[in-house]
Amino acid sequence: MISRFFVKRLSVKKGATVVTKVGRKRLVGVVLLFFFLVFFFGFGVGITQGRYKDVSLALQIIPYIKFNYYKPVSLLHLLDIYVQKGNIQDLLASLDDPYTRYLSTEQYAELISETEGSYGGVGLYLEYKEDQLIIMRPMKGTPAEDAGLLQGDEIIAINGEPTKEMAQEVAVAKVRGPSDTKVKLTIKRRNNLFDVELVRTIIKIPTVEWQVKSDPVAGKIGWLELSQFNENTAADLEKALAYFSEEKVTGLVLDLRYNPGGLLNSAVQVASKFVRNGPIVYVQPRTGREMVYPAIPYEGPEFPLVVLVNEWSASASEIVAGAIKDRNAGTLVGATTFGKGVVQDVIPLWGGGALTLTVANYLTAGGNSIHEKGITPDVLVGTAEEKEDLIQKYTDDTGGDRQLKGEAYQELQKIDEKQKEKALEVLREKILHASWQEKEVA
DSSP states (O other): OOOOOSEEEEETTTEEOOSOOOOOHHHHHHHHHHHHHHIIIIIHHHHHTTOSTTHHHHHHHHHHHHHHOSSOOOHHHHHHHHHHHOSHHHHHHTTOOTTOEEEOHHHHHHHHHTTSSEEEEOOEEEEEETTEEEEEEEOTTSHHHHTTOOTTOEEEEETTEEOTTOOHHHHHHHHOOSTTOEEEEEEEETTEEEEEEEEOEEEEOOSEEEEEEEETTTEEEEEEEEOOBOTTHHHHHHHHHHHHHHHTOSEEEEEOTTOOOBBHHHHHHHHTTTOOSSEEEEEEESSSOOEEEEOOOOOSOOOOEEEEEOTTOOTHHHHHHHHHHHTTSSEEEESOOOOOOEEEEEEEOTTSOEEEEEEEEEEETTSOOOTTTOOOOSEEOSOHHHHHHHHHHHHTTTTTOHHHHHHHHHHHHHHHHHHHHHHHHHHHHHHHHHHHHHHHHO
8 A cells, every 4th residue: 555644635436625616706817817918928939838728727726725724825836836837746845745736637536536535546544754765664475575665765666667746645556566577676775776666466354353362461352443534434443343343352452553634534434432521622714713623423332442653653643642641542652653734625626637725734632733743652661762772773784685674574563563562561550450440349
């Protein structure tokens, strides 16, 4: 799976939610007049230089940015940038916002496919960080894991094409493809470069996986892993909780590590299974009223709860983790989360493409902004710095060695296992404490 680190308000079946219908005739008139002048005085020259070929997109996108972007932006500034740059991609880049970008028809289809449960690919969680396309981790049992790719590896080229300044959706589309076809990734691990050729396969994405574990101290424990938040996640979670109730588990571990987020409504639905009342998240657009998303009524079972998070838990994951922490519904264990505290809308455009536009900040249930800060767990273990030191140790001199890749991967897995062990330790304490309280009441 290719991750996307933003909460997106997107209806896959009915099309994306448009933030605001731009009915401001005055602004549209100004934009049209501007482009008439551009056309009259310099459009022909610009076209001969390869500029203004996407003027119809600019006509749609500039009003959306002016009225709905989460930061104030001058119309004249937007028009001036477009005249200077001559294309919409450079105009959007001038906002210096990695989450606001134009999607072609193919890229928009790629975005929607993330919520459909499977795709042809190699099994990687990816994210751009400081303009580098970074591997969060390979998925278990996939070509990426079999090739020895590691958390923290940078993909600098896909089939020989550099990824620097490549839009995330373009990178996604190039890595994905029909099953049984090949893709070559050029990997940078510290100062070492090497190529990996992978054969794509069908990657299935179960958004909720659950099992019952037997613990010598606490008895039966429910273990939940959420890989992303899509339209089916809350319903699948409810099935898991019902199963845990039948099995009479004594407590739950909710694993949100490496979860890049997804749909805002899905995050609210999931959080509502653990936070029974009050607000889940506050969304604050630049203009208009603050939107408060309250907990959705749920009458299902309640259990002592521990939530696992790490530096790749982002966006919708942080909404859920933040609500649980702020409302004391459970204990967070692991590493400080990613820190993605802004919201995007996906706006379909004429011609089949779409605009992802940052439209708001959000605050967690306790009114806390986590953007570029993340959520610090109640119990810190296996931090990002610890993993960075480990990768440094294994890749200083011999990062291209296949055997050492395997050893480094195993060591990274040990850090993840250490987090699991700590989560179980904390959950045992919560279960025993709850048991003592019940005896005192009796």
